[in-house]
Amino acid sequence: MRKTILKREPTFIESIVPIIAMLVILFYGKGIKGWATEPLLIIVAIIAAIVAMRVGVTWDEMLDEISIKIAKGMPAILILITVGMLIGTWKASGTIPMMIYYGIQMVNPQYLLVTAFLITALVSIVTGTSWGSVGTMGVALMGIASGLNVSLPATAGAVIAGSYFGDKMSPLSDTTNLAPISAGSDLYGHIRHMFWTTVPATIVSLIVYAVAGASASGGVAPDSETVQVMLSTLNVMYSWSWLLLLPVVIVLVGSVIKMPTIPVMLCSSTVAGIMAIFIQNITLDNVLKCMVKGFNVSMITAPGFNPKTVAWAVTRLINGGGMASIMSTTLLVFCAFCFAGIMSRAGCLKVVLQKLLSIVTNTGGLIASTVVACLTMAITTGSSYLSILIPGEMFKDAYKARNLAAVNLSRTLEDSATVVVPLVPWSAAGAYMTATLGVPTLSYLPWAVLCYTGFIFALFYGFTGIGIKKITQKENIEEQKAE
Numbered sequence: 001m002r003k004t005i006l007k008r009e010p011t012f013i014e015s016i017v018p019i020i021a022m023l024v025i026l027f028y029g030k031g032i033k034g035w036a037t038e039p040l041l042i043i044v045a046i047i048a049a050i051v052a053m054r055v056g057v058t059w060d061e062m063l064d065e066i067s068i069k070i071a072k073g074m075p076a077i078l079i080l081i082t083v084g085m086l087i088g089t090w091k092a093s094g095t096i097p098m099m100i101y102y103g104i105q106m107v108n109p110q111y112l113l114v115t116a117f118l119i120t121a122l123v124s125i126v127t128g129t130s131w132g133s134v135g136t137m138g139v140a141l142m143g144i145a146s147g148l149n150v151s152l153p154a155t156a157g158a159v160i161a162g163s164y165f166g167d168k169m170s171p172l173s174d175t176t177n178l179a180p181i182s183a184g185s186d187l188y189g190h191i192r193h194m195f196w197t198t199v200p201a202t203i204v205s206l207i208v209y210a211v212a213g214a215s216a217s218g219g220v221a222p223d224s225e226t227v228q229v230m231l232s233t234l235n236v237m238y239s240w241s242w243l244l245l246l247p248v249v250i251v252l253v254g255s256v257i258k259m260p261t262i263p264v265m266l267c268s269s270t271v272a273g274i275m276a277i278f279i280q281n282i283t284l285d286n287v288l289k290c291m292v293k294g295f296n297v298s299m300i301t302a303p304g305f306n307p308k309t310v311a312w313a314v315t316r317l318i319n320g321g322g323m324a325s326i327m328s329t330t331l332l333v334f335c336a337f338c339f340a341g342i343m344s345r346a347g348c349l350k351v352v353l354q355k356l357l358s359i360v361t362n363t364g365g366l367i368a369s370t371v372v373a374c375l376t377m378a379i380t381t382g383s384s385y386l387s388i389l390i391p392g393e394m395f396k397d398a399y400k401a402r403n404l405a406a407v408n409l410s411r412t413l414e415d416s417a418t419v420v421v422p423l424v425p426w427s428a429a430g431a432y433m434t435a436t437l438g439v440p441t442l443s444y445l446p447w448a449v450l451c452y453t454g455f456i457f458a459l460f461y462g463f464t465g466i467g468i469k470k471i472t473q474k475e476n477i478e479e480q481k482a483e
Contacts, residue, residue, distance in 0.1 A: 007056035012355055014055070015348035018048040022339070022390070023376070031382045031426055041335040041386075045342055052346035066341035069393075070334060073181045075262075077333060080177045080326050082265045084294075086247075087128060087172055087321030089272035091295035092282050094238040095247050097318060099126040101234045112150050113209035116141045117162035117450075123317070124166025126248075128173040130422075131429075132317050133163040134436055139313065140227045142437055150213070156439040157447020158209050164419045165450055169198060171251065174329050175384050175418040181333065182392025183399075183410035187261055190414075193407035196467035197415050197457040198450075205449040212447075233314045237300050239279055247272040294322030332385050340393035353398050363402060367412055367462030370395050371455050374416035382427030387417035405469040415454035423451055 022044040029035040052062055090096045100123055119141070124133035138159040145155035167173045171187060180190040247268040254264030269291070276282040276290075286299040296319050298307040343349050360366050370391060377387040392413050399409045422429040425441040434441050461467040 009347050010051060010055045010351055012351055014051050015346075015351040018044060018051055018339075018343060018348060019352065021047045026383075026386065030386075037383060037386065038331060038335045041332075041339055045335070045339040048339055048342040048346065048348065051348065052342050055346055057342075057346050062342050062345055065345035066338050069337040069341040069344070072184070073333060073337065077181065077330055079187060079261050079265070080174065080181075080329065081323050082262050082269070083128070083172050083174075083177060084321060084323040084326040085291045086251075086265050086269045086272070087325075088290035088292075088294050088323075089269045089276060089287065089321075090247055091318055091321055092276035092280065092287055092290045092299060093244060093247065093272040094240070094275070094280055095244045095272055096126050097234050097238050098240055098244050099123075099248075100317065101231065101238075101240070105231070111210065111213055112141070112145055113154055113158045113213035114206055116145075116155055116158040117165070117205060117209055120159050120162030121165040124163045124173075125170045126166075126172075127317065128167070128170045128176075129320075130160075130163035130167035130173075131432060132320070133166060134159055134433060137317075138163065138437060140230070152437075153439050153443040154209075154212055154447045156433070156437040156444040157449070158205075159437065160422055160433055160444060161205055161448045161450040164422060164448075165198065165202065168414050168418050168454075169194060174326070175388060175414065178329070178333070178385060178388050179392070179410040179413045179418070180406070182389050182396075183406045183413060184396055185406035185410045188258070189407050190410045193405075193411045193469060194414060196461060197411060197454045200457050201450045201453040204453050208447075208449050229311050230314055230317075233310060234318075236305050237297070237302055237318075239302075241279060243279070244275060246275070290322060292322050293324050294320045329385065333389065336386065336389040336393075340390070344393070349394055349397070353394070357398060357401070362463070363404065363465065363468060364459070364463030366395070366398060366402065366404075367408070368459055370409065370412045371416040371459060374413060375420060375455075378417055378420045378427070379424055382421065382424050382430070384418050384421040384429065387421060388413045391417070403471050405471050407469055412455070412458050415458045419451040419454055423448060 025040050025044055026037070029040045030037050049059075049062060087096070116138075120133045120137050123137050124130050127133065138156075141159055142152065142155055145152055167175060169191060170176055171191060176191065177187060179185075180187050183190075185193075250268040250271060251264060254261075254267075273287045273291070276287050277284060281301055282290075282299050283301075290296070290299065296307075297310050297315055300307060340349075356369055357366075360369055373391040373394065374387050377390055378384070392409065395409055396406070399406065421427050422433050423441065423445050424430050425434075430441045433439075433444070437444070
């Protein structure tokens, strides 16, 4: 006769074991060994499932909760996939290359640190990638800094801070889309709310760079060969027209008037695809390919252009995009939701949060706890994705319990996860920045001002109540019913 297992609430020890296991396994597996994250998350989910079975949760119940988590995140995941298509068509049409082309020419060597921040911020906003911005304009700016005898760690810090400004604020960025997925907010509301912390952090950064750069000004930078090659190549590849900004205008107007995100992005992508055909003479077949697999310079058919001779600096920035580029991130989200769903159904997250909330007595304490959780995940795993996804799932209900809007959580996730990861020497981002710019992580860390001032302002707002968006009890109840 089959024994019936009665459901019970897990103990605090049972609840915390999967979380500790997650930190240890990800720190060793991802942080030290560099193993693939997805199977490590599955192992952690199995540990959570064992705990869930101990308290009487069946497999079907766990699967139902995982499905619920994925279903809730699916609209935002679809936005992420649409962003991939958008980037591919914007690159094919010349929208992104044109903004890069004119943005590069804004470099003012007399104020190199300020310029480094602003230019890389511009490039990463229009491309949605901090790595691409660092690997192209960052490298060029480091060359200019070397010629001017400007501090290389300071320049590297300004480049990384600027690049992550765009990575944090661009609707094309994967992390900017992941944060509202995890917290339960909407994309553009999330971006608007981040201005509270990002604008003052940017002002502080620019003041530091202006003061530090003043003593290094006065020289005239030599022409950067990388910059000149990039400009001449882009000029040959594309036909410039102010019409190419129309896809950007569509997204901006759609955001301002609060139209649904996916239709707006599809419209912008369609317009960009049409421009790619009629302005850049790219074939319909290649336009459709760039929507799925991403853009490649070999699609360009401009007279006198040979894709085989294109410099790495150009292909590194121009190639990419497409829906397929988002699939690895989507897989990671699904694996993280497996762990989160099982933990939620077993009641582990509820027990841990009850313990936490018994200690945390105000909004400031809740935001401080979120910051600590994100920093812990960032340091132990070196992954911006996990540093967003796991704390987001853990703290989502705690913010609702205090009638705090989800954008407060999504903003804090970005302030203490996305921009902090490149400051971790053993993270993939930290290793990439060091290898690309030639400056050790701990050397550029003090100069990447925006990367650590964001969560300082988040803490300040949390304890003062400034910039904290609240929802009424009625709105909270209606939102929970809708879920």
